[in-house]
Amino acid sequence: MRIEDTDRERNTDEALKVILEGMRWLGMDWDEGPEVGGPCGPYFQSQRSAIYQEHLDRLKAADRVYEKDGAMYFRLEGERYTAYDNYRKCDVEKVKAAPQVIDDQIRGRVERAEEQDFVLFRRNGEPVFHFVNVVDDLTMGITHVIRGEDHLSNTSKHCELFKAFGVKPPVFAHIPLILKSNGPGKMSKRDEGSLVEEYQRRRFVPEAVRNYLCLLGWSPKDDREKMEIDEIIRLFDLPAINSNNARFDEKKLSFLNAAYLRDMPAERFVKAAWDSLVGERALTEKGIDVDAWGDEERRYFEEVMNLCQEKVRSIEDLPDFVAYFFTEDYRIDEKASTKVLKKGEPKARLTEMRRALEGLDSFDEEPLEATVTALSGRSGASTGEYIHPTRLALSGINVGPSFYGLMRVLGRERVLSRLDRFLERL
RNA sequence: GUCCCCUUCGUCUAGCCCGGUCCAGGACACCAGGUUUUCAUCCUGGCGACAGGGGUUCGAAUCCCCUAGGGGACGCCA
Numbered sequence: 020m021r022i023e024d025t026d027r028e029r030n031t032d033e034a035l036k037v038i039l040e041g042m043r044w045l046g047m048d049w050d051e052g053p054e055v056g057g058p059c060g061p062y063f064q065s066q067r068s069a070i071y072q073e074h075l076d077r078l079k080a081a082d083r084v085y086e087k088d089g090a091m092y093f094r095l096e097g098e099r100y101t102a103y104d105n106y107r108k109c110d111v112e113k114v115k116a117a118p119q120v121i122d123d124q125i126r127g128r129v130e131r132a133e134e135q136d137f138v139l140f141r142r143n144g145e146p147v148f149h150f151v152n153v154v155d156d157l158t159m160g161i162t163h164v165i166r167g168e169d170h171l172s173n174t175s176k177h178c179e180l181f182k183a184f185g186v187k188p189p190v191f192a193h194i195p196l197i198l199k200s201n202g203p204g205k206m207s208k209r210d211e212g213s214l215v216e217e218y219q220r221r222r223f224v225p226e227a228v229r230n231y232l233c234l235l236g237w238s239p240k241d242d243r244e245k246m247e248i249d250e251i252i253r254l255f256d257l258p259a260i261n262s263n264n265a266r267f268d269e270k271k272l273s274f275l276n277a278a279y280l281r282d283m284p285a286e287r288f289v290k291a292a293w294d295s296l297v298g299e300r301a302l303t304e305k306g307i308d309v310d311a312w313g314d315e316e317r318r319y320f321e322e323v324m325n326l327c328q329e330k331v332r333s334i335e336d337l338p339d340f341v342a343y344f345f346t347e348d349y350r351i352d353e354k355a356s357t358k359v360l361k362k363g364e365p366k367a368r369l370t371e372m373r374r375a376l377e378g379l380d381s382f383d384e385e386p387l388e389a390t391v392t393a394l395s396g397r398s399g400a401s402t403g404e405y406i407h408p409t410r411l412a413l414s415g416i417n418v419g420p421s422f423y424g425l426m427r428v429l430g431r432e433r434v435l436s437r438l439d440r441f442l443e444r445l
Numbered sequence: 446g447u448c449c450c451c452u453u454c455g456u457c458u459a460g461c462c463c464g465g466u467c468c469a470g471g472a473c474a475c476c477a478g479g480u481u482u483u484c485a486u487c488c489u490g491g492c493g494a495c496a497g498g499g500g501u502u503c504g505a506a507u508c509c510c511c512u513a514g515g516g517g518a519c520g521c522c523a
Contacts, residue, residue: 026522090521105446106519131449134519141521148523172449172518193450196516200456205516231457234472238458242471261458263451264516271457271473281486330486340485391483406483418484425483 020052021159022063025151030065041215045229046248059159064151071146074154074184075139083183089142093150095133095179111135119178123171124192124257131175149173153180156189165192165257168264169205192257195236198266206267222295222334223272224279231272235265245278277332289324291334296320301338307345319344322428326420343414344429347437355417363400365408366445371398372405373438382431384423391423412441 020042024030039053051057061067075091078084083094097116104111118132139150146154156164171193181188199206199213206213218228230246239246239254280288296302297309297320312320323344331340343349359365375390395402406422413434419425426434 023523029522088521092521104519108446126450129449131518134448138521143521145521147521152523167517168450169517170523175449195451198516203515234457236457238471240459242459244457244472261451265458266456268456268473274473277486330484332485336485401482403483410483416484420484421486422483 020049020055020062021155022053022065023148023151024063024065025145025148027065027145037216041219044219044225045215045232046225064155067151067155068146070158071151071154074158075146075150078139078183081183084139085136090138091140092136093139093180093183095136116179119175119182121171121174121178121191124190125260126171126193126262129171129174131172133175133179137176149176150180153177153184157181157184157186161189163190163192163257165194168193168196168262192260194260195262195264197235198264200267200269205264212267212269222291223276224283224291227276227279228272230279231275234271235267236261236263245275273332280331280333281329283328285325285328288328289321292324292337293320295334296337296341302342302345305338305342305346306348307342316345319428326424326428330420339416340419343416347433349415351411351415351441352417355411355415359407359411359417362407363404365404366442368394368398368400368405369408369412369438369442369445372409373435373442376426376431376434376438379431382427382434384421384427387423387426409438413437 020039022035022038024035035053042048049055051059052062075084078093084091085094086092095114095116097114099112099114101110102113103109113134114136116133118130121129121131123129137149138147140146155161174191174193178188196205198204199210208214215228218225226248229248230244230251233246233251234244237255237260239251240259297312300309302309323341327337327341331337371394372391375394376387379386379390391402391405394400394405407417410419410422410425411417413425413429429437
């Protein structure tokens with residue numbers, strides 16, 4: 020792990036922390052680098068000035084450097100001529116340099132010729148990216164350079180430098196870029212959804228994010244999509260990466276996230292839910308006094324989460340999904356209400372339901388289901404005609420976890436009193 | 446403008462290197478059913494693509510060329 024912080028303006032400790040934490044969150048660690056150490060340090064480019072100076076001197080000794088406007092330029096070899104540059108709108112000096120051949124692991128043979136000398140050191144004495152990148156790669160013993168395709172055109176610069184230093188370039192692999200989900204162009208730092216921190220903050224499952232990213236530009240060649248990292252590592256191969264750019268699709272990420280939530284151990288789900296709902300006060304914001312909770316409430320919380328794990332799509336959705344479990348002061352959603360109450364005779368059904376539940380001695384799923392089935396058999400109304408209004412009465416909304424589980428977890432007392440209250444308002 | 450890369454369903458992709466088994470397979474999304482009828486789960490089905498044009502060939506998604514489109518680079522940013 021090398022930190023490329025040659026641009027003083029943009030580098031802060033905060034930015035570094037975010038990068039390191041983001042990497043670790045995704046499950047990626049490093050055996051050499053910041054906070055770990057290693058034989059090739061320092062791992063911050065801002066601390067490697069002496070190395071860069073020494074390498075600049077080597078190029079100077081080989082007469083490949085000259086100064087212009089206070090900056091140090093790399094001198095390309097080849098015939099020089101002046102031409103009007105339609106991009107810069109002025110005359111510039113160009114060089115007929117030999118094309119550099121890049122044997123890219125993903126794109127195959129790519130040939131490109133640099134045609135202008137480029138800056139190595141800025142006027143302020145700091146080296147630029149292209150230079151430090153090459154120097155670090157060769158002094159740190161880098162064997163593979165795997166980076167975005169946006170660097171493919173820069174690679175001819177890097178090859179020129181490797182050649183000037185008399186070393187063989189590392190293996191290159193230019194991977195496809197991620198395009199933004201809406202609008203043209205590549206996804207960049209300022210785009211919605213482009214920062215790992217965002218998924219951390221929104222409590223995505225890190226494995227889901229990592230899994231989704233792996234699927235952008237790569238596939239195991241069979242139909243598998245949800246895969247453990249070990250399996251991906253086992254199957255992974257540079258040439259198997261696509262060369263075309265991929266558009267980011269948050270819907271699919273969300274699908275994978277839901278699958279990971281569903282499949283994770285219950286304890287992990289409960290912990291993630293707790294961290295968000297209690298730790299980050301998501302329930303407090305809904306007017307629920309979690310600070311007053313004791314052991315009983317904690318057990319109840321766990322039961323609620325066990326019930327909801329298979330149904331909820333994200334931790335983000337959890338507050339709205341479960342708030343009614345923890346307060347009697349839940350709103351009856353108007354849309355849901357209109358939708359549910361317009362069909363059949365909800366009041367009659369709810370009254371029957373109330374009566375039947377009152378006489379039930381167990382609130383386990385099976386007897387509850389048997390009760391509803393019996394009710395339906397007797398009246399000729401579908402079970403849905405009982406279930407829909409009851410769910411609305413108990414939760415205020417028309418979606419949620421398994422209906423019978425919902426009643427079991429709420430328990431007789433809450434169920435009956437909520438039904439009574441709802442019936443009074445009907 | 447110059448140079449580089451890319452082009453299979455709306456999206457992510459399999460197939461392409463080693464032409465026939467592909468009237469192109471899977472997944473997300475969407476739509477319709479089903480789970481002896483709760484729902485945002487789950488299951489089944491549907492919709493839906495080889496960018497266009499020329500070659501080569503008995504035969505092309507697969508090989509070649511052109512065009513178009515997309516992306517990238519051209520910073521004393523990284």
